[in-house]
Amino acid sequence: MSKHLQMYGFWPSPITTDWLAGGLRLQDVQWGGETLLWLEGRGAHSVIVAQTGTDAPRDLTDADQSVRGRVGYGGGAFTADSTHVYFAGVGGRLYRQPISGGPAHAITPAFGAAASPRLSAGGEWLVYVHHAEGVDGLALVDAAGDHWPRKLAYGTDFVMQPAWHPSGSQIAYVAWDHPQMPWDGSELRLATLTPGSAGFPTVESIVTIAGDADTAVFQPEFSPDGRFLSYISDASGWSQLYLYDLAAGTHQQIIDERAEHGIPAWVQGLRRYGWTPDSRALIYLRSAHGETQVWRYDLRDQAASPISAFDAYTHIEQISVGANQPDIAALVSASRVAPRVVSHTLAAAPDAPMTLTPAAESSITVLVTEDAPPRVHQRSMNDNIAADQLAQGEAITWTGHDGEPVHGIYFPPTSPDVAGLGAPPLIVSVHGGPTNHAVLRWRPEAQFYATRGWAFLMVNYRGSTGYGKAYKDKLRGAWGVYDVEDSASGARHLAEQGLADPNKFVILGGSAGGYTVLQAL
Incomplete structure (x- = not known):
């Protein structure tokens, strides 16, 4: 069937504002x-x-609750064990609710704001990030809420991502001070606890074991057997996975690739990896060239391999590994797939003795498997639009004004029925932050315009994350320079390739991207 001609920008599109407004926001799993x-x-x-199991999904929290972490920009809304969920709700309070059903009840007073609750392995204590009157710190409350919360670790401007040792004797967390942001310089701290009055754990000592003013750390997690503390650090120039041997006091970088394993911590509660229940492997997210994949690192043979079950998706976030079963859950999407909640059961790995070798000596093994696709539990949008009616995003690279590489995500004008004459008009989209980046995921704004006949370029100007620390740091002292020049060179690149009309450029952006737009004009 031949296409008919119609002016770019006026193509009939299946993407309507009503359809977009009717979607759900999937925030964590x-x-x-x-x-x-x-x-x-x-x-x-x-x-x-x-x-x-196979039971139908059900709303657990009531309509009069709004579950949301309220520290900073949000995030870190809930945690759970096998019997209860603990969440940040109205009034800045933490609540406890049975997973089997029944009402929630508050376990902290209505004072300040709470986020990132984490339950101790024994289920007795809940550590969380608390903010009140401009002061942040870690607080502690008993899981039943029978006692008044206690201050646990204060003294820095910000804290995030607390994690319990399985014995309950230590808590790891990330801390940082002004003027740093957590992705520029932060510290991994290890607090040793001792029983205090009324049985409440109190801090005996706090030591900084990784990170500094120029090195960012992210997401500490203890192995279920208590032997290791894992974390992500950009000390190598890329955010890589590390293991800290608690008994030996030694650090080991276990992944060494030109890929990102962490992301900028704009909000609380972000997760990029998890331990399998047997402590044998880490299931982690690997991001490169705008695409995120699920990988597995096995500590016994020091081999990293992709998990092919997720190959249909190019963006994965908030990965969660079951504490008692080898199941993965995550939020996923792709250029033509709106966000979904999915889960997947891991295949059993063969037995092998566990030893550790340096990252440079570890192997990368690519396995071709026949894993079944993940089970879909929830969709953010209906799937009534055929894939050929939606634009396929593409990661592209071009040469900037000074000869250095610049990256972005390009969506072409797309329609199975309509074509235009000549090159299309171009929208250059500038992300906010500026410490952020556009990725190959579901982008409703890109689909809205691309299906109407616009070319759409999302610029990952120098200063963006996703391409190593040196690329991110390029914008220091040059905000309003590289972001503007890279947006302009990206538009020129597409025009030179015949993919955009050089006389029909539009630039848009919000927050830090709005500043770039104003500077560009």
Whole structure:
């Protein structure tokens, strides 16, 4: 069937504003024993949804609750074990609710704001990030909420991502001070606890074991057997995975690639990896060239391999590994696939003795498997639009004004029925932050315009994340320079390739991207 001609920008599109407005915001997913829990944003409210086995999904929290971490930009809304979910709700309070059903009840007073609750392995204590009157720190409350919360670790401007040792004797967390941002310089701290009055753990000592003013650390997690503390650091120039041997006091970089394994911590509660229950492997997210994949690192043979079950998706976030079963859950999407909640059961790995070798000596093994696709638990949008009606995003690279490489994501004008004459008009989209980056994921704004006949370029100007620390740091002292020049050179590149009309450029952006737009004009 031949296409008919129509002016660019006026093509009929299946993407309507009503369709976009009717979607859900999928914000987080975690395992609570054998129950999968995820956070759905519906209008102004966010609701925890639960699904156990093949039972139908059900709303767990009530409509009068809005589940949301309220420290900084948000995030870190809930945590769970096999029987209860603990969440940040109205009034800045933490609540406890049975997963099997029943009402929630507050376990902290209505004072300040709470985020990132984490339950101790024994289920007795809940550590969380607390903010009140301009002061941030770690606080502690008993899981039943029978006692008044206690201050645990204060003294820095900001804290995030607390994690318990399985014995309950230590807590790891990330801390930093003004004027640093957590992706520029932060510290991994290890607090040793001792029993205090009324049995409440108190801090005996706090030591900094990684990170500094020029090195960012991210997401500490203890191995289930208590032997290692894992974390992500950009000390090598890329955010890589490390293991800290708690007994030996030694650090080991286990991944060494030109890829990113961490992301900028704009919000609380971000997760990029998790331990398998047997402590044998780390399931982690690897990002390169705008695409994120799920990989597995096996500590026994020091081999890293992709998990092919997720190959249909190019963006994965908030990965969660079951505490009692080898199941993965995550939020996923792709250029033509709106966000979904999915889960996948890992195949069993063969037995092998566990030893550790330096990252440079470890192997990267690419396995071709026949894993079944992940199970879909929830979709943010309906799937009524055929794939050929949607634009396929592409990661591209061009040469900047000074000869250095610049990156971006390009969406071409797309329609199975309509074509235009000549080159299309171009929208150059500038992300905010500026410490952020555009990736190959579901982008409703790109689809809205591309399906109407616009070319759409999302610029990852120098200063963006995703391409190593040196690329990110290029914008220091040059904000309003590289971001503007790279947006302009990206538009020129597409025009030179015949993919955009050089006389029909539009530039748009919000927040830091709005500043770039103003500077560009």
